Amino acid sequence: MQLESMYQEIILDHYRNPHHKGLREPFASQVHHVNPTCGDEVTMRVDLDGDVISDISYESQGCSISQASASVLTDLLIGKNVEQARAVQETFLQLMQSRGEGHEFAEEHEEVLEDAVAFAGVAQYPARVKCALLSWMAWKDATAQALAVQDETDKDRVKA
Amino acid sequence: MQLESMYQEIILDHYRNPHHKGLREPFASQVHHVNPTCGDEVTMRVDLDGDVISDISYESQGCSISQASASVLTDLLIGKNVEQARAVQETFLQLMQSRGEGHEFAEEHEEVLEDAVAFAGVAQYPARVKCALLSWMAWKDATAQALAVQDETDKDRVKA
Amino acid sequence: MDISPQFLDTDRIREDFPILHRTVHGDKKLVYLDNAATSQSPKQVIDAIVEYYSLHNANVHRGIHVLAEEATALYEGGRDKVAAFINAPREEVVFTKNSSEALNLVANVLGWAGEDYGIRPGDEIVISEMEHHSNIVPWQLTAERIGAKLRWFGITDDGRLDLSNLDELVNERTKVVSLVHVSNILGTVNPIETIVKRAHEVGALVVLDASQSAPHMPLDVTRLGADFVAFTGHKMLGPTGVGVLWGRRDLLEELPPFLGGGEMIQTVTMEKSTYAGLPHKYEAGTPPIAEVVALGAAVDYLTAVGMDNVAAHEHAITEYALKRLQEVDGLRIIGPNTAEDRGAAISFTMGDIHPHDVGQVLDEHGIAVRVGHHCARPVCVRFGIPATTRASFYLYSTPAEVDALVEGLDQVKRFFGV
């Protein structure tokens, strides 16, 4: 049955028991993203320690795919430096855009994607790709903002 | 050939040698009507002597059907009283709206329509019906205006 | 179950709809319950399109050759059919591209109008919380441009229009009340008479969004008493690309034009133009010719079945569906839970299972429902839910499809382990 290819056990697990959920302090930036076609929403906070992502916390409302995707994201990105994390994000984006070739792509990039390989099946459902990407887009945005804040602070420090 | 049913000899004659053409004085009212779909135009003057239509003069630009129709109109209506003229106008309008039944209708109303029976064939061409009706609509409008002017003048006379 | 006499002969009707015979996800029979989003077209409508392009296609109104005459007769014939369908004179029937354009047209020309009808700074526009976005955003835009105030009716807990503050809400400052006739998300049929009465009492115009009523019940614009009525072809067995605005003749005559261009003019000079008579004044450019011809065929189809029969069929289906759905554990109807004054769109939530997940599992079983906020996000906010799952029925829907939906929902629960 095709459904199982989208709703892998890993996804359902993350959906039922989401990791790192809830909004936490401290944080360098906070964003709110919405999926206009279905109304899914996520509020996401990112905290940095130098260029290391020290925390990602979130509140979200949405389907199993978007919930599980946020949970997997935190597992994958917390503790990585920004460059590594962006590489993961980029790979996940490619996975979501791979359409029919999701499973091959996921297999190839299993080392980078870890639990996120479970989303390979979602790539075949264009309407659900946006669900899976919602938190990843929010993370990208939040991280860019956090870096911008850091830049400002650094400049201030240099000036002072 | 169908064409001949539209372009009766009578129509072509009136087109080549239009009657009562040119703008004349005196006149009680003047109107300008346009056929927006094709750009045909007519300027028409009506003069009244009591309730008798003493003159109809016009300048016009348009196809053979609209030109001939104006010419036939003047032949038919000049000298009639307003009530009679309106009956002719009404009959001509019905002829134009008779679609497939133009010839039967024309035959029935030959006494009223006189030369205008020649337009029976035009009724089968919806796009040309407007051409045939242009001057008749202008006449109706001009006559209504001429009567209104007369009314005003009468009132003034009564008042004076 | 026993078949009530009010049901239509769906076996025969369904034969006319090619798409209802396709299968999805391999060999699953399609159970199409997304009719509030768009309806399917019978072969009579599809054939009308094919015939138009294969035999009669030409631009309308301006030509004297055979094709132009035929195309014009077909196009204006479509207008006659639609006019008869809503009991209006043909001059009052304006073709737009969809309901949304029709509603925007009214919102714009009322913004531009002179003394009598024009919306002025400080004037009030009244809508409701259950409007489709297409009847919210145009008024927000107009209100913002002009500095008018947008106000709205609330919704009661059982999904009805809250009329408790009618007399305060619709007052002497109100210029226009724009209201949905039947809600696409709640299914509610609104009490138009009451609204029209109050609005006209205070001299306000009434715009009716009939997108979800024109397809499903007899609609007599003359009796309704509203000033404008908007609906859309693709929800009434017709094609995409065509909508209808009906407006009272005196209003359409007095109000300024909307879009400018070919067809809508009387005379153009570089300095100034005058505008064509009704209905052409509001139809700029080449109209949706084939679409109007096809909409005419759709109207013929509906008329042949009989709009009373369509309404009765849908009422019966809705009654049955509401009963069956309320037997499903954890299911909550969003909207009236009886079939009285109710259309055939039924929204619901399923415990904690997100509508996306509900819809996905149903789809896997061939059941097409819509999930999300259905372009009526304020309703979801009002009920404190992110989205709903919506099943919506039409003249070809069957009780067996309701059963399939209920069975599908069981599968959903099983799948997510609830």
Added chain:
Amino acid sequence: MDISPQFLDTDRIREDFPILHRTVHGDKKLVYLDNAATSQSPKQVIDAIVEYYSLHNANVHRGIHVLAEEATALYEGGRDKVAAFINAPREEVVFTKNSSEALNLVANVLGWAGEDYGIRPGDEIVISEMEHHSNIVPWQLTAERIGAKLRWFGITDDGRLDLSNLDELVNERTKVVSLVHVSNILGTVNPIETIVKRAHEVGALVVLDASQSAPHMPLDVTRLGADFVAFTGHKMLGPTGVGVLWGRRDLLEELPPFLGGGEMIQTVTMEKSTYAGLPHKYEAGTPPIAEVVALGAAVDYLTAVGMDNVAAHEHAITEYALKRLQEVDGLRIIGPNTAEDRGAAISFTMGDIHPHDVGQVLDEHGIAVRVGHHCARPVCVRFGIPATTRASFYLYSTPAEVDALVEGLDQVKRFFGV
């Protein structure tokens, strides 16, 4: 006559067009020379419509069921095809109902826009005397509403744009220049590069009405340099009910929305809405889904033939037609009388015989031409004529059809005894 190598294989092409095989007035072969009004559709386009409604019809973007996914993919696939056809990124391709709506859209949003692009009282809008009414009236309406000034290029005696006062006409007060690419009445191809250069020099935007160019020549919006380009589906083998507005991304992003409603929003609250990204921001309500799918099929057809080949074919036909027509006694070409920088629409007068009468007799012989002012009344005024007869050609037109036209004109003269 001998067939020049640049002619297309019209025998093969015509097989694809069902309507070209019908007869009129009994057994007269249809000679369709009214392509500037609307073009005919090949069976590939008609089949795309049938297939859409018979197998895939659903509302787009918001659904997760199979039909919704298929319909969305088909609709957005149509956008990809159109984008490739004009060498634009897909986000810059907005679907409207026709060219007229596209032009009105631009005229309205520039009227509503803020600082950077907004038209203000006293600003100047420049069009030309050879515009179609659809590129005159929208600007008149905007100019009047705002108190801006409408100015225009004249036409030379041989039907070219009069550029002698370009630098005075397009000046620092000019906010926008909106110009027809190829005139639908004169056939003139305008020197866009020159206009764009001057307009951008003074900071004015350029809107191009490409209704008569997109169907007939390769159109690369990136190279053209204009800021907006409008065209319409029904003139390029596609269906009625769909038009295209291409716009520069930064402009479309910055300018306010046009129509409000479903599809064009990001989030709606009763108080305030935010708008969707491009291109959806400008597509309110259910889009012309089947029409876009069919337009995609039309674009595929044109691309398979090759737009260079279409242009070469039409150039050859135009050359031949101009030569043959000028042999007709009393015939006067209104517009350029050579095929250089010229499209395949040829207007003419025939001595004192009114175009209506010319057209009627031609129709009797199966020859469909257009007569009237062709929605470009100022051109007729400019040339002191009431109307013209216009023959317009397309990729399926043949030299034999030109010959039929010329023979038909002889019949016209005979009939009216000239």
